[in-house]
Amino acid sequence: MPELRFNLATRDWTIIATERAKRPEDFAGKPAAVSSDSAANCPFCPGRESKTPPEIYAVRDAGGWKVRVTENAFPALRPTGDPRRSKDAFGFEKMDGIGKHEVIIESPDHEAIIATMTQAQVDEIYLAYRQRFIELARDPRFESVILFKNHGRGAGTSLHHPHSQIVATPITPRTLRDRLGIAQDHFDETGNCLYCDLIKMEQAAKERVILETDNFIVFTLYAPRFPFETWILPKFHHSNFDTISVEQCRELALIMKKFLEKLYKAIKNPDFNYAIYSAPTKERDLEHFHWNIKLFPRITSMAGFEVGSGIPIVTVVPEAAAAYLKNA
Amino acid sequence: MPELRFNLATRDWTIIATERAKRPEDFAGKPAAVSSDSAANCPFCPGRESKTPPEIYAVRDAGGWKVRVTENAFPALRPTGDPRRSKDAFGFEKMDGIGKHEVIIESPDHEAIIATMTQAQVDEIYLAYRQRFIELARDPRFESVILFKNHGRGAGTSLHHPHSQIVATPITPRTLRDRLGIAQDHFDETGNCLYCDLIKMEQAAKERVILETDNFIVFTLYAPRFPFETWILPKFHHSNFDTISVEQCRELALIMKKFLEKLYKAIKNPDFNYAIYSAPTKERDLEHFHWNIKLFPRITSMAGFEVGSGIPIVTVVPEAAAAYLKNA
Numbered sequence: 001m002p003e004l005r006f007n008l009a010t011r012d013w014t015i016i017a018t019e020r021a022k023r024p025e026d027f028a029g030k031p032a033a034v035s036s037d038s039a040a041n042c043p044f045c046p047g048r049e050s051k052t053p054p055e056i057y058a059v060r061d062a063g064g065w066k067v068r069v070t071e072n073a074f075p076a077l078r079p080t081g082d083p084r085r086s087k088d089a090f091g092f093e094k095m096d097g098i099g100k101h102e103v104i105i106e107s108p109d110h111e112a113i114i115a116t117m118t119q120a121q122v123d124e125i126y127l128a129y130r131q132r133f134i135e136l137a138r139d140p141r142f143e144s145v146i147l148f149k150n151h152g153r154g155a156g157t158s159l160h161h162p163h164s165q166i167v168a169t170p171i172t173p174r175t176l177r178d179r180l181g182i183a184q185d186h187f188d189e190t191g192n193c194l195y196c197d198l199i200k201m202e203q204a205a206k207e208r209v210i211l212e213t214d215n216f217i218v219f220t221l222y223a224p225r226f227p228f229e230t231w232i233l234p235k236f237h238h239s240n241f242d243t244i245s246v247e248q249c250r251e252l253a254l255i256m257k258k259f260l261e262k263l264y265k266a267i268k269n270p271d272f273n274y275a276i277y278s279a280p281t282k283e284r285d286l287e288h289f290h291w292n293i294k295l296f297p298r299i300t301s302m303a304g305f306e307v308g309s310g311i312p313i314v315t316v317v318p319e320a321a322a323a324y325l326k327n328a
Numbered sequence: 329m330p331e332l333r334f335n336l337a338t339r340d341w342t343i344i345a346t347e348r349a350k351r352p353e354d355f356a357g358k359p360a361a362v363s364s365d366s367a368a369n370c371p372f373c374p375g376r377e378s379k380t381p382p383e384i385y386a387v388r389d390a391g392g393w394k395v396r397v398t399e400n401a402f403p404a405l406r407p408t409g410d411p412r413r414s415k416d417a418f419g420f421e422k423m424d425g426i427g428k429h430e431v432i433i434e435s436p437d438h439e440a441i442i443a444t445m446t447q448a449q450v451d452e453i454y455l456a457y458r459q460r461f462i463e464l465a466r467d468p469r470f471e472s473v474i475l476f477k478n479h480g481r482g483a484g485t486s487l488h489h490p491h492s493q494i495v496a497t498p499i500t501p502r503t504l505r506d507r508l509g510i511a512q513d514h515f516d517e518t519g520n521c522l523y524c525d526l527i528k529m530e531q532a533a534k535e536r537v538i539l540e541t542d543n544f545i546v547f548t549l550y551a552p553r554f555p556f557e558t559w560i561l562p563k564f565h566h567s568n569f570d571t572i573s574v575e576q577c578r579e580l581a582l583i584m585k586k587f588l589e590k591l592y593k594a595i596k597n598p599d600f601n602y603a604i605y606s607a608p609t610k611e612r613d614l615e616h617f618h619w620n621i622k623l624f625p626r627i628t629s630m631a632g633f634e635v636g637s638g639i640p641i642v643t644v645v646p647e648a649a650a651a652y653l654k655n656a
Contacts, residue, residue, distance in 0.1 A: 005551035009522060011510055014551040015641045022643050024652035027555060027627050028596045076633070076641050090533040092550050148632030156631020167633055175638030178506070182339055194337060205418040222420050223335035223342040227355060268356045275636030296635055299355050303484020304476030305404070305495055307624055308603030310503030313343045313404050315350050324352035 002077050002097025004171065006085070012174050015097055020074045037160045039110040043073070044161035046108045056102060057131060059124050067124045068105040069132055075101035076167060083141065083170055098170040100136055104128050106162040113151070113162055114257060115264035125164070126253035129276070130244055132166050137242040137281040142168035144176060144280050147241075152271030155298045172280045180279065180289055187288035193237055195290030208322040210262065215248055216255045220322040227300055227316040228267065228325070232256065232274075232293040239286035241278035256293075259325075263297070266328035271298040330405050330425025332499065334413070340502045343425055348402045365488045367438040371401070372489035374436045384430060385459060387452050395452045396433040397460055403429035404495060411469065411498055426498040428464055432456050434490040441479070441490055442585060443592035453492070454581035457604070458572055460494050465570040465609040470496035472504060472608050475569075480599030483626045500608045508607065508617055515616035521565055523618030536650040538590065543576055544583045548650040555628055555644040556595065556653070560584065560602075560621040567614035569606035584621075587653075591625070594656035599626040 003016040043051035046064055057069035077099025085095045106125045107117065114122055129147055136145045149164040150157040186194035202209055202219045211218040215236060221229045232255065234248070244252070263270065274295040279286050306312050331344040371379035374392055385397035405427025413423045434453045435445065442450055457475055464473045477492040478485040514522035530537055530547045539546040543564060549557045560583065562576070572580070591598065602623040607614050634640055 007549070007551035008514075009507065009510065009526065012551070012553075013639055014553065015639060016645060017641050017643050018645075020641075020643045021645060024556075024594070024644055024649050027598070027625075027644065028594065088533075090529045092529065092533070144637075146633065146637045148636045150632045154629065156629050156634075165633065167637075169637070169639065173637045173639050179337060182337065186336075198337065201418045201420065205416075205420070221335070223333035223340070225340075225342065228352070266352070266356065270355070273632035273635050275632050277636070294636070296632075297355075301482065301484050302630075304478045304601035304603050304624075305474065305493065306484075307601050308476045308605070308622070309472075309474045309495075309497070309501045311341055311343060311497065311501050313345050313348075315345050315348045316352055316355065317344060317346075317349060321352050 001081055002075070004095045004097050006093040008093070010174070013171050015076050017074075017076050018097075019076070019078075039161075042110055042159065042161050044103075044105045044159060044163060045110050052103075057128060059128070064108060066108065066121065067128045069102055069128055070105070072101040072103050072165065075099075077101050077169065079141065095170070098141060100139070100142065100166075100168040102132060102136075102166045104132065104164040104166065106164060110161050113264070113269070115260045115269070117257070119254065119257060122257045123250050123253045126249050126256070127246065129164065129166070130242070130246070130249045133276070133278070134242045136166060136168040137240065137278075139168065139281075142170060142281055143172045144169045145242075145278060146173075146275060148273060148275040150273055152269075152298070154271035155273045157271075168281075176277065176280070179277070180283075180286075183288045183290075193288055193290050195233060195292060196237055199233055199235060207319045210322050210326045211255055211259055213251055213255050215251050218255060218259050220318040220325070222318060224314050224318055225312045226296045226298070227314050228263075228270075228297040228321045229318075230259065230263075230295045230325075232259065232295065233290065234292075237290055239279040239289040239291060240281075240284055241276050241291040242281075259295075262325045262328040263295075266325050267297060267299065272296060273298060329409055330403070332423045332425050334421040336421070338502070341499050343404050345402075345404050346425075347404070347406075367489075370438055370487065370489050372396075372431075372433045372487060372491060373438050380431075385456060387456070392436060394436065394449065395456045397430055397456055398433070400429040400431050400493065403427075405429050405497065407469065423498070426469060428467070428470065428494075428496040430460060430464075430494045432460065432492040432494065434492060438489050441588075441592070441597070443588040443597070445585070447582060447585060450585045451578050451581045454577050454584070455574065457492070457494070458570070458574070458577045461604070461606070462570040464494060464496040465568065465606075467496065467609075470498060470609055471500045472497045473570075473606060474501075474603060476601060476603040478601055480597075480626070482599035483601045485599075496609075504605065504608070507605070508611075508614075511616045511618075521616055521618050523561060523620060524565055527561055527563060535647045538650050538654045539583055539587055541579055541583050543579050546583060546587050548646040548653070550646060552642050552646055553640045554624040554626070555642050556591075556598075556625040556649045557646075558587065558591075558623045558653075560587065560623065561618065562620075565618055567607040567617040567619060568609075568612055569604050569619040570609075587623075590653045590656040591623075594653050595625060595627065600624060601626060
């Protein structure tokens with residue numbers, strides 16, 4: 001049973017992933033290359049469907065499945081257990097690691113990447129995101145849903161086959177709570193959504209905007225955490241990603257693919273993470289929060305200053321990054 | 329001139345390090361190995377003192393310098409500029425990157441590491457930490473001082489020669505402000521310092537304590553951010569590191585060396601960061617905050633879930649980690 005533990009000095013919860021737990025001595029020496037990089041024994045490749053947990057969702061045509069969702073074989077959280085917090089004899093607080101951890105296999109092709117897929121395939125991936133997000137957000141056991149993608153070894157991928165992941169948690173992450181508080185203060189002060197205001201500021205400034213469609217905007221961040229950090233925002237206001245319509249979702253898939261193509265060309269297929277940020281599942285139709293996607297290229301590593309202080313040091317000017325990506 | 333930019337959605341400041349700025353196209357492709365890994369052209373090796381900025385502090389004996397402090401040749405912040413915040417026409421806020429960024433060269437020996445140095449040498453390093461921290465904390469231009477060490481490529485080191493760094497910032501990092509707020513709430517509620525309470529809890533629980541001396545305690549964290557995350561705390565209450573006495577500083581050097589030896593043996597010289605956390609320089613003798621050192625082994629990488637949600641997934645149980653390190 002995975003465990004969630006509360007850090008009383010930071011008020012963050014940590015997942016102790018017992019399903020993937022290692023003995024301390026396993027960390028001695030550098031980790032070996034993961035064998036499943038090759039298609040020869042990849043559990044996500046067609047023909048090896050029995051190697052994954054049962055299928056939750058799939059899109060199929062005459063040629064077989066195009067996108068497939070299963071539970072993660074080594075889930076960080078599991079959908080059983082007691083949601084109550086408990087303290088040990090010394091005052092340390094924990095709870096069962098209740099949640100859901102699913103894998104969205106983005107293509108049957110082991111070597112496919114979104115930047116070079118057909119638009120129709122990317123549409124199916126994003127429609128799968130939508131469907132799974134809606135279902136998990138509806139589950140009363142979960143407080144928060146986060147959908148994310150790790151691309152490349154430097155971004156934390158352990159399996160090469162293209163996939164995204166979605167995790168439902170029984171707690172609201174402190175980071176999200178902090179962002180909600182900042183946005184709430186802004187709304188209380190100005191009467192506006194902070195993210196709607198940010199979009200207007202970026203549209204006026206122009207110099208960081210990379211792409212725009214009727215309903216979405218893509219820009220590099222004025223004060224980024226990572227070089228080339230890029231935010232993708234809906235221009236329409238809504239706090240919860242799971243309210244996105246099928247049509248909006250296709251438009252999102254279009255702009256994401258266009259952006260990822262530019263990134264692929266400009267920085268030569270960099271490692272990256274992206275994540276969809278949405279309000280807590282039971283806090284709906286918030287005036288002050290705005291769902292968003294953040295993309296973090298992982299081309300530099302966080303050193304002691306960043307990890308220690310939380311202040312990022314970024315060595316590329318965001319306006320130059322935007323111009324470079326725009327022209328790619 | 330480095331620049332500090334304010335992120336209005338996270339309320340973090342980011343350093344745009346113009347001194348180290350790269351063109352966007354420099355990020356295309358993987359970074360090449362840094363040439364100064366070898367002693368042959370290392371600017372920190374004896375005989376190449378002219379390759380570093382002027383010396384700020386040094387300890388010498390008949391054989392030459394033993395520890396040497398200079399400004400960073402590519403400082404993230406510089407001690408000149410205007411401390412006032414300004415907004416551009418669109419509302420984006422920034423200020424000059426005023427601060428100080430120094431390098432503490434820990435030994436003349438290019439290959440030395442604290443785990444295997446003499447205790448006398450480690451004492452000199454920690455006394456240099458103390459001296460530089462005191463001086464920077466006294467400078468009225470700076471609000472915060474952070475001292476940190478990057479050991480190994482995976483921890484962000486760009487120069488192999490053993491060194492630590494100290495950065496003085498003109499702002500209080502939001503992360504530190506958040507920790508101060510949590511500790512303040514705990515004090516208001518209980519009348520106790522949260523960290524003093526944590527020490528008592530860890531002493532009672534015993535199972536995460538690795539080392540203890542009269543004045544210091546070392547334990548793995550109950551809810552860590554990284555596998556084997558370890559905190560080193562003074563058992564005496566003080567909020568500001570720069571109040572440490574010479575005798576206490578020698579005792580700290582002793583316990584740090586003992587712990588780093590264990591880490592070196594147990595996990596075979598892992599990459600790590602450590603950082604000294606101290607209250608903002610002008611907030612002194614706080615009842616509710618307690619200076620501390622956090623050590624983060626960098627043996628796993630943060631993937632999209634951690635970066636996105638702020639919830640760490642840790643695959644080694646902290647009690648097992650403590651037992652393993654204790655016995656090393």
